[in-house]
Amino acid sequence: MNRRQFLHTSAASAAVAAATGPLILGAEDKAGSKTPTVGSGEHVYECTHGWGTLPGSLEWQTTHNVAIDSAGLVYITHQGHKGKKGLDTVMVFDPQGKFVRSFGKEWHGGGHGIDIRKDGSDEFLYLTNTWASPKVVKATLTGEIVWKKERPETKEYENPKTAYNPTNVAFAPDGSFFVGDGYGSGYIMKYGKDGELLKVFGGGGTEKGKFKTPHGNWIDTRGEKPVLVVCDRANARLQTFTLDGEFISLTEPGTVLFPANIDTNKTVMLVPDLHARISLFDKDNKVIANLGDDPAWRKKVLDGFKVRAQPKQWEAGKFVHPHDACFDPAGNIYVAEWVDGGRISFLKKVG
Template sequence: MTQRSTACSTHIDSRRTFLKTAGAAVAGSFFAPAILGADDKAGTKPPLVGEDAFQYEVTHGWGGTPKHIKWGETHGVCVDEAGLIYIKHRSRAKTPLDAIVVFDADGKFVRSFGKEYHGGGHGIDVRKEGNEEFLYLSDVKHGIVAKTSLTGEVVWKIGRPAAPAHYQDAKQRYSPTNIAFAPDGGFYVGDGYGSHYIHKYTSDGKPEFFWGGSGTEAGKMKTPHGMWLDTRDGTPKIAVCDRANHRLQYFSLDGKHLGFVNTVSFPADIDIQGDIMLVSDLHARVTLFDKQNQVITHLGYDQDWTNRVLDGFKIRTQPEQWEAGRFVHPHDACFDQAGNIFVTEWVSTGRISKLKKVS
């Protein structure tokens, strides 16, 4: 099983709040691994990030975008069994553009589709069911979740939930951000930009139950933005990016709170390969965790750079200020079969980075 995750600025905490969180982390178990290859004066070598067995060669601006696509904020990424990379972006162009763009492993354009999701592009995940793979799409503008073929043919679409009762109020926003897959063939939908509930559906899209709501206490969330089925210890559970609460929150498959992981800053989405959990963090870094959810390394992390990124969020619209080997606002990230990492960022021009594993 393979899974991958309006404006995020609505949910960004103040710089002061972040610096307090990040400062405490740095003082504890966190540290800023150096960017290797920094002495390449001519800039001919891609920078390396990470350390020990987790070093990656970084290529920013990966993928040859066709002329008919003008990147908006690149929100989601997933990889299918054939190694094709699917990017979901949110364009602000007046004329609808395809929201999903597909590349091969070398970054060559393959196809695009999904004009109906224009302006709402967000989460995208791929799942194999029997002998066929399907995309699961989250649309924050139109308030829908859709299941499609790998070329965009719609299997079903699900709109606004009927429960809890407050969804019956037209003023209550419903804005699904990402999906996690259940072992029984069903799936979970996070209303990350709406009422902060998580909804469980059957495999054919029928509602089963829900939990959550806005709050800071255990079981409550503020922006359940991305989710993932975590089976690394043998017991399936749902890991949720409880983003505005600066934590990951774990739940049983029936929605009971299990625990927290606090060594994150502003987590956006999750991917897992083997024993390694990958968390894209909107606060300028990508983090790898081991099986015990201990930090292995923060890829691209530097506190001074993070301070610049969070100072009014101006840099997200200033590509000329971006530094090689640094991230601005990672919104999603996923592994391919070879252990390489693709990162998509919430920046005005869109950006895809490929992190090629070198150790």
């Protein structure tokens, strides 16, 4: 089951609503022309930036991750800047982009990963608060904490100087889950369904099975057996493992540039790439399309990362730093970008 969406009957109405178009800010580009499109063939999307309307008491800071529940509600995390305490880190919207609720003041400054999993008849959020405590949280959809986890009690983290800053969670079909220490020491922890630590693997390095910023991780169920796919971001590759943590394969150089996260919908896998594009892969992990890909634009974006703080320089139909993205039940895509002031884009599938 996809951790970010649950295609039950209850999601059908949300899918219809999303397909007909949400409430969007800035639906036209700077020249006033129609909404630009990205992609080609069977994967064409109308790209609209500035999705979602916040009440006046709230503001976007650095947006990070996005997830969708079975009712179609969209959950977005943002980090929260120093000096602006008291802002919620999780914002919730309906499929049309209308604000529903927010929570998470206690995670201000650390809001990062967010994913949703069904447990029995209920759904729960799994949050990774990279620069705040608690580091990993299981919570209800309205923010009540079920359990929280701090630093793993294992030999890899015995030295108090060993960094631990988790970035994401992946859910296995048997109820177990994986936590990637993306901004810490590069390990991946496997936990049982009740939260007991089962295994630690990986660690820093460039060899097969080692990582430099295992930023996003995902259980890919498109094949005969589920596998763990890891965005080995600073090594510019995706690595695949068994659910026991045994290395299987890695992508060829150039397949991805700076991969941040993963989501799947049917046979398609998407990878938001922090270097200004979103890649789509088929079930054999061959590239279908690189949405928004433009070498000249990427060069500008990566020139000191200045553009992320210059919204007047952002171009319609182009991405700055896609940090996370997920499909909705209709195959549309929500994109959260690592930019100052935040930005959520809605990609409506039209081809």
